[in-house]
Amino acid sequence: MERIYLDYNATTPVRPEVRDAVLPFLNKLFGNPSSRHLEGRQVKTKIEAARAQVAAAIGADPERIVFNAGATEGNVTVLRGYQVNYKEKKGRNHIIVSGVEHPAVYDTAKKMAGEGYEVSFVPVDGEGNLDMAFLKNAIKETTGLISVMTVNNETGVIYPVKEIAKIAHEKGILFHTDAVQAIGKMPFSVKDIDADFVTLSAHKVYAPKGVGALYIKKGKRLDPLLTGGHQENNRRAGTENVVGMVAMGRALELASGEMAADRERIGKIRDAFEARILAEVPHTRRNGGADNRLYTTSNISFRFVEGEAIQLKLDYHGIAVSTGSACSSGTLDPSHVIMAICNGDEEEAHSSIRFSFGKYSKMEEVGYVVDRVKEVVAQLRSFSPLYDKFMNSKPK
């Protein structure tokens, strides 16, 4: 049986058009873009074209794009490198980040808190929305950076980044957004948002893993993590990942053109799936508000059963999903994102499953997936001590 992949927020397959675009660079176009000979010049032209494609996808000028190895590098570069923009430098050591950031921001910020930085984590409510009053009140003289993601990877909740950028700038504070889950899926313009730094990744938009980019606003700088080469205009050393850059450019070019149609088609599939799950599986809860969410993502807690067990059983039935449960992550803590939304209810966090839809999702698959979810959850509940307790505590 063909597998049903519902984990597009984790990664996506490389689409054929992207694969075709990079094949020449695995063949005759092998030159080092820094070389002055024909082999080098040919490739240099192509990576600059890719830079222009990436820039166009977010409404930026090409020279504002710095290619790198992906979103983790992008996020860490911003957090570790923003202070260079301030005259007082180390005096601006307070950063504000949302409590639902990707670990590349969240865990890095936590680590920095142990290294002399001061970090404020902005909480979210039960629908995943940011506590804006908290954010505003957290700002102080020493605040140097506010970092809030555009779309949450686990819930799909969309954050008001334009508003937050404005709040930051009114106080002379830099604003960064990790836009990995938004790019290529919803309209995104750096000029409209007025972000200072934006993190981008390629493998969420049908290009290979290991490549991403940072947008750095004109007049702003970041202390590079990697030094020792003049590449990327001295902003990121290391011989260019030519295949990755070309792939990312092509993928974003295609995504920009297909965004409206994708939104319509994929959104319908997600909505149909979610409506059926919530109606047909008792004791479920959607993590993230219904409306202010990207159309790709449905995050559901199935009470009384543990997420990894659901994930494993669905995998057996040919369905790939992910879970916020600790038990599949290699750590012992459940997802801080789902914990934040579940108001600290760890049982609900352990019970969460993320279904994320994408380009190759089909409406015809919804019925099969819903049926398997119903079956698997019922099986696991049949011997769950928590479910037994709940059923026996109900008034007869």
Place this chain on the structure above:
Amino acid sequence: MNYTEKVMDHFMNPRNVGKIEDANAIAEVGNPSCGDVIKMYLKINGEMIEDIKFQTFGCGAAIAVSSQTTEMVKGKSLKEALDITRDQVADELGGLPAVKMHCSNLAADALHQAVKTYMKEHGIA
């Protein structure tokens, strides 16, 4: 490390699931906040475990160790049950991923707790 075939077999087809209505020894270990709760029901006759069933809220490993543990003690004596260790259960399953050894390998604890309580209540040394 992925789950072994035996872990997956016990997870997909767990043995001895459910409750024993006339159980005379019951114990529950774990906590929903850790992601694992294991409840063991035993029917003990004299010093023999006649029947054993479990209910588990937890990951694949937690369900597999519960199932495996019940298989190892059904029809065994109380003393034999107390001798079974977490490590033996994991070994029987062909090993568990390192991160699961502590958080999910709780079935032996539940078994021991049930047996000890029974022994105390019945004056068995």
